[in-house]
Amino acid sequence: MAETNTILRVQGLKKYFPIQRGVFRRTVGHVHAVDDVSFELTKGETLGIVGESGCGKTTLGRCIPRLVEPTDGEITFSGDSVGGELRVQSADKERIADLRRRVQMIFQDPMASLDPRMTIFEIVSEPLRYNADLTQTEQRDRAASLLEKTGIRSDYMDRYPHQFSGGQRQRIGIARALILEPEVLICDEAVSALDVSVQAQIIKMFKQLQEELSLSYLFIAHDLSVVEHVSHRIMVMYLGKIAEMAESDALFDRPRHPYTESLLYSIPSADPSLKGKKRRVLAGDVPNPADPPSGCYFHTRCPYAQEICKTTAPPLKEVAEGHHSACHFADTLPLKGYQQIISERRSEPAHE
Amino acid sequence: MSDHILRVEGLKTVFKTFSGDINAVDDVAFSLARNETLGIVGESGCGKSVTARSIMKLVEFENGRIDAGSVEYMPTPDELIDLTALDHKSAEIRAIRGGQISMIFQEPMASFNPVFPIGKQMAEVLVHHLGLSKLEARDRAIEMLNRVKIPNAAQRFDEYPHEFSGGMRQRAMIAMAISCNPKLLIADEPTTALDVTVEAQILELLNELEAEHSMTTIMITHDMAVIAEMTDNVMVMYAGRIAEYSSASALFANPLHPYTQALLKSIPRIGSKEELYSIEGSVPSLLDLPKGCYFAPRCPFAMEHCHTQAPPTFEPEPGHRVRCWLYGEPGDEVRAAPLTASEEVAGT
Ligand SMILES: Nc1ncnc2c1ncn2[C@@H]1O[C@H](COP(=O)(O)OP(=O)(O)O)[C@@H](O)[C@H]1O
Ligand SMILES: Nc1ncnc2c1ncn2[C@@H]1O[C@H](COP(=O)(O)OP(=O)(O)O)[C@@H](O)[C@H]1O
Ligand code: SF4
Ligand SMILES: [Mg+2]
Ligand SMILES: [Mg+2]
Numbered sequence: 001m002a003e004t005n006t007i008l009r010v011q012g013l014k015k016y017f018p019i020q021r022g023v024f025r026r027t028v029g030h031v032h033a034v035d036d037v038s039f040e041l042t043k044g045e046t047l048g049i050v051g052e053s054g055c056g057k058t059t060l061g062r063c064i065p066r067l068v069e070p071t072d073g074e075i076t077f078s079g080d081s082v083g084g085e086l087r088v089q090s091a092d093k094e095r096i097a098d099l100r101r102r103v104q105m106i107f108q109d110p111m112a113s114l115d116p117r118m119t120i121f122e123i124v125s126e127p128l129r130y131n132a133d134l135t136q137t138e139q140r141d142r143a144a145s146l147l148e149k150t151g152i153r154s155d156y157m158d159r160y161p162h163q164f165s166g167g168q169r170q171r172i173g174i175a176r177a178l179i180l181e182p183e184v185l186i187c188d189e190a191v192s193a194l195d196v197s198v199q200a201q202i203i204k205m206f207k208q209l210q211e212e213l214s215l216s217y218l219f220i221a222h223d224l225s226v227v228e229h230v231s232h233r234i235m236v237m238y239l240g241k242i243a244e245m246a247e248s249d250a251l252f253d254r255p256r257h258p259y260t261e262s263l264l265y266s267i268p269s270a271d272p273s274l275k276g277k278k279r280r281v282l283a284g285d286v287p288n289p290a291d292p293p294s295g296c297y298f299h300t301r302c303p304y305a306q307e308i309c310k311t312t313a314p315p316l317k318e319v320a321e322g323h324h325s326a327c328h329f330a331d332t333l334p335l336k337g338y339q340q341i342i343s344e345r346r347s348e349p350a351h352e
Numbered sequence: 353m354s355d356h357i358l359r360v361e362g363l364k365t366v367f368k369t370f371s372g373d374i375n376a377v378d379d380v381a382f383s384l385a386r387n388e389t390l391g392i393v394g395e396s397g398c399g400k401s402v403t404a405r406s407i408m409k410l411v412e413f414e415n416g417r418i419d420a421g422s423v424e425y426m427p428t429p430d431e432l433i434d435l436t437a438l439d440h441k442s443a444e445i446r447a448i449r450g451g452q453i454s455m456i457f458q459e460p461m462a463s464f465n466p467v468f469p470i471g472k473q474m475a476e477v478l479v480h481h482l483g484l485s486k487l488e489a490r491d492r493a494i495e496m497l498n499r500v501k502i503p504n505a506a507q508r509f510d511e512y513p514h515e516f517s518g519g520m521r522q523r524a525m526i527a528m529a530i531s532c533n534p535k536l537l538i539a540d541e542p543t544t545a546l547d548v549t550v551e552a553q554i555l556e557l558l559n560e561l562e563a564e565h566s567m568t569t570i571m572i573t574h575d576m577a578v579i580a581e582m583t584d585n586v587m588v589m590y591a592g593r594i595a596e597y598s599s600a601s602a603l604f605a606n607p608l609h610p611y612t613q614a615l616l617k618s619i620p621r622i623g624s625k626e627e628l629y630s631i632e633g634s635v636p637s638l639l640d641l642p643k644g645c646y647f648a649p650r651c652p653f654a655m656e657h658c659h660t661q662a663p664p665t666f667e668p669e670p671g672h673r674v675r676c677w678l679y680g681e682p683g684d685e686v687r688a689a690p691l692t693a694s695e696e697v698a699g700t
Binding site: 042052053125165167168195197198199202203204221222223224225226228229252262263265266267268269270271272274275276278279281282283285338339350352 | 395396411464517518519521547548549550552553555558559560562563574575576577578579580581582583584600601603604605614615616618619620621622624627628629630632634635681
C-alpha cells in the first residue's frame with residue numbers, strides 16, 4: 001500500500017461513552033464503544049467492517065466525520081482537494097467543516113434522513129446551500145445529474161420522499177451524499193434493510209460509482225456475504241476492538257482469529273445440501289461492553305481459549321502480510337476457512 | 353393416501369384501505385404433510401405474513417377478510433376443520449391459535465407483554481391451552497426455558513422481557529410457542545433481525561426441536577439461505593401470488609420461474625467473483641397491478657401475451673409448479689389441489 005495512496009489514517013481511536021446513574025447523573029463507568037482502533041484506507045478501496053451488534057461499528061463510522069467526538073486518537077485525512085494533511089484531533093472548525101464535506105455517511109434507513117416535507121431536489125441540493133456558491137439553475141443541474149447517476153429520473157425531482165420505494169429512497173440518499181463530491185463514503189448498514197433484488201441494484205451502483213469517482217468506502221454491515229462481495233479488505237470487530245483485519249479472500253480462506261472462524265460457521269448458505277445439517281454455533285451472548293472480560297475479550301466464548309487468554313490481552317499483530325489478528329495463537333491454530341467449513345458441514349449428520 | 357395437516361385452496365385475502373381494496377394474497381394453494389417444513393419466500397410485501405395471518409384467522413382483527421378459498425386443518429388423520437369457516441373470535445379458533453398452531457415472529461416483543469414477567473406469560477398459555485395447574489405450568493415453563501438454553505431458567509422465570517437480550521427473547525418466544533406441543537409451528541422471519549451468530553443458534557435450535565417434537569413447520573423468510581438450510585418444500589411468492597412451488601432441492605437446482613431464477617442470481621455467494629445479477633425495476637404496487645403476469649414488466653423473457661393475460665399454474669415436472677407462460681398453453685394448467693412437492697416427486 002503506497003503511502004501516497006492512503007486517504008484516511010486512523011490511529012488509536014477511542015470512544016468511551018459515560019454510563020450515568022441516579023438523580024445527579026453520576027458517571028459510574030464507561031462503555032468502551034471503540035477501543036484503540038487503528039487502520040488505513042486507500043484511495044479507491046472498500047474496507048468492510050463486520051461484527052455483532054453493539055461491537056462499535058456505527059460509533060467508529062461516526063467518529064470519522066466527527067459526528068461523534070472521539071475520546072482519543074488521531075484521524076488523518078489526506079484527500080486530493082486540500083494540500084497537506086488534515087489532522088482531526090487538533091482540527092479547527094473550518095477544517096472539520098472541510099472534513100465533513102469530504103467524508104459523507106449513508107445510513108440504513110433512508111427515510112429517517114430524508115425530511116418528508118422537502119422535495120427530492122431540496123433534499124439532494126441542501127448541502128450545496130452551505131457549501132457552494134451556485135445559482136438555483138446550477139443547483140438543479142447538479143442535483144439532476146447526480147439523481148440520474150444514482151438511477152432516479154431527474155423529472156421526479158419535485159416529488160416528495162413518500163412517493164418513492166425504499167430502494168429509490170436509498171438512491172436519493174446516496175445522490176445527496178455525493179453532491180459535495182466527497183472522497184470517502186461511510187455506508188452504515190446501507191443495504192441491510194433492502195430486499196435482495198434491490199440490494200443487488202444498490203451494490204452494483206456502489207461499485208460503478210467507486211470506479212467512476214475513485215471513491216473509498218468504509219462499508220459497515222452485519223451480513224458477511226454482502227461484505228465479502230463488496231470489500232477489498234475486511235475488519236472484524238469484537239467489543240470495540242479489532243479482532244482481525246485482512247484482505248477479503250485471505251480472511252475467508254484462512255481466518256486467523258477464532259471469532260472470525262465462528263462467524264464463518266454461522267453464515268447460512270443458499271445450498272440445499274446443507275439442509276438440516278448440524279452446525280457448530282458460537283454459544284452465549286456478547287458480554288456487557290461496560291464490563292468486558294479480562295484478558296482476551298473473546299475468551300468467554302472462544303473454543304480454543306487457554307489460561308493465558310483469561311489474564312493477558314493479545315495485541316493486534318501482523319501474522320502474514322497485511323493480515324492482522326489479535327489472538328495469542330494466531331500463528332498456530334488450524335482455523336478453518338469458509339469452503340472447508342461448508343464441506344465439513346455437508347458431511348455432518350442431519351438432525352433426527 | 354398421504355397424511356396432510358393443512359390444505360389451502362384458492363385463498364384470497366383482501367384489505368380495505370382508503371386507496372381501495374388490496375388483494376394481498378390471491379389464489380394461494382398448497383398442502384402441508386405432517387412433519388414437513390414448508391418455506392415461503394419472497395420480497396417484502398409479497399404476502400408471506402398475510403398468508404400466515406389468514407391461516408390463523410387473524411386478518412379479521414385488522415381491516416381484512418378472506419374473500420375466497422378454504423384452509424382445511426387436519427389435527428389428526430380423521431378430523432377436518434375448515435378454519436376459514438370459523439368466526440375469528442370463536443372459542444374453537446382460540447383453542448387452536450397459540451396451542452395447536454402457534455406462531456413465532458421476527459420481533460419477540462410481538463409475543464410478550466412488556467409489563468409482565470416472561471415466565472408468568474408462558475405459564476398462562478399453558479394453563480389456558482393444556483389446563484395445567486399454576487404449579488405444573490411453572491415447572492413446564494422452566495423446563496422449556498431450559499430446553500432453549502436460557503441460563504438460570506428458574507431464576508429468569510420472574511424477569512421481564514426487557515431484562516432478556518435480543519437472542520434470549522427470541523429463544524423465550526420459541527419456548528412459549530412450542531410449550532403446548534403445537535401440531536403446526538409458523539415461524540415468520542424468526543431470524544431476520546438477529547446477528548448472524550444468534551441466527552445460527554436459533555436455526556440450530558429450531559432444527560433440534562423439529563426433530564424432537566416431530567413438528568410441522570411453515571418457515572417464512574426473505575432469505576434463500578434460510579430456505580436452503582431449513583425447508584423441504586418452497587413456495588416463492590410475488591405480488592400476492594405463488595410464482596413457483598417445488599421441493600427445495602429442485603428449486604435451487606432447476607428454478608423455473610424467471611423471477612426465482614433472477615432472485616437466486618442476485619444473492620451474493622461467498623467465494624464467487626461473479627457480478628451480482630440485478631433485476632431491473634421494482635415490485636408492483638398492489639393498488640396498481642399489471643394486467644397480465646405480475647412479473648412481466650421486469651421479465652427478460654416476457655412475450656406479448658404475458659402483458660395481457662395472467663398465466664395460470666403449470667406443472668412441467670411432477671411436483672414442480674410454476675405460474676408462467678413459458679411452461680404451457682391455455683388448457684395445460686393444473687387445477688387439482690396440490691400435494692406436497694417432495695411427495696409427488698417420490699411418487700414418480
Ligand atoms: N450515544 C451513546 N451513548 C451511550 N452508549 C452508546 C451510544 N452510542 C452507542 N453506545 C454503545 O456503544 C456500543 C457500540 O455501539 P454501536 O457503535 O452502535 O455498535 P454497532 O454499530 O456495532 O451495533 C454499544 O454498547 C452501544 O450501546
Ligand atoms: N392490515 C393491512 N391493511 C392494508 N394492507 C395490508 C395490511 N396488512 C398487510 N397489508 C399489505 O399486504 C401486502 C402483503 O403484506 P405481507 O404479507 O405483510 O408481506 P410480507 O411478504 O412482507 O410478509 C403488503 O402490500 C402489505 O402492505
Ligand atoms: S486469544 Fe485465546 S481466547 Fe482469544 S481468541 Fe485467541 S485463543 Fe481465543
Ligand atoms: Mg450500527
Ligand atoms: Mg412479513
